[in-house]
Amino acid sequence: MTSNIFQEKLQDVRYKNIGRKEDRKADLMIGLWLELKISITQSGVFRSIRKQEKKLDKFFSDPIILEMFKENEVEAEKALYQEIYDSALKYQQACLDDRSYGSKLFNLIRMKDDELAHKAGKEVYQILIAALLEMDEKIWRNQMITALHLAHQKTFAQNTINPQYYFAEEELDILDKFNAVIQNTNTYERAE
Secondary structure, three states, X not given: OHHHHHHHHHHHHHXXXXXXXXXXXXXXXXXXXXXXXHHHHHOOOHHHHHHHHHHHHXXXXXXXXXXXXXXXXXXXXXXXXXXXXXXXXXXXXXXXXOOOOXXXXXXXXXXXXXXXXXXXXXXXXXXXXXXXXXXXXXXXXXXXXXXXXXXXXXXXXXXXOOHHHHXXXXXXXXXXXXXXXXXXXXXXXXXX
């Protein structure tokens, strides 16, 4: 019962009205994924990662979220992961379905499924997860890494490759950090 209430509260945080129209809502978590990707792609510098970390921390420090964690930490963590995972799935599905994202040569040629999976994989592991791994360890950071990894694997199932291939040999410490986060983040899949 608590889980459903927490899910509703998180959806109030996640979906906000945009503009003056009350009937149009924006998915702020999708916005977080996109802003992180664009910011890191454009600059990639440590300062940009710290700036994005502050924005993410501000979002996940919403009073509603903090109150949920005070009330029941396990249920709050579970509900938060479910929302993060749902947003990661939608983000990866958008990459799969978007005609512009999945094409080459001025949108004239559609990428093959394995090419599209590789493009999305590079974005997931070399940009987003690499940036998240540079941030301080927090529940939301570990959940974002795990959710994005699992969402990519699910969305591009038969065409995805092992994540280790996206990390260069000189980045083995990053791969180790990634594997540790994946192993230690509770996805609550067994509880379902």
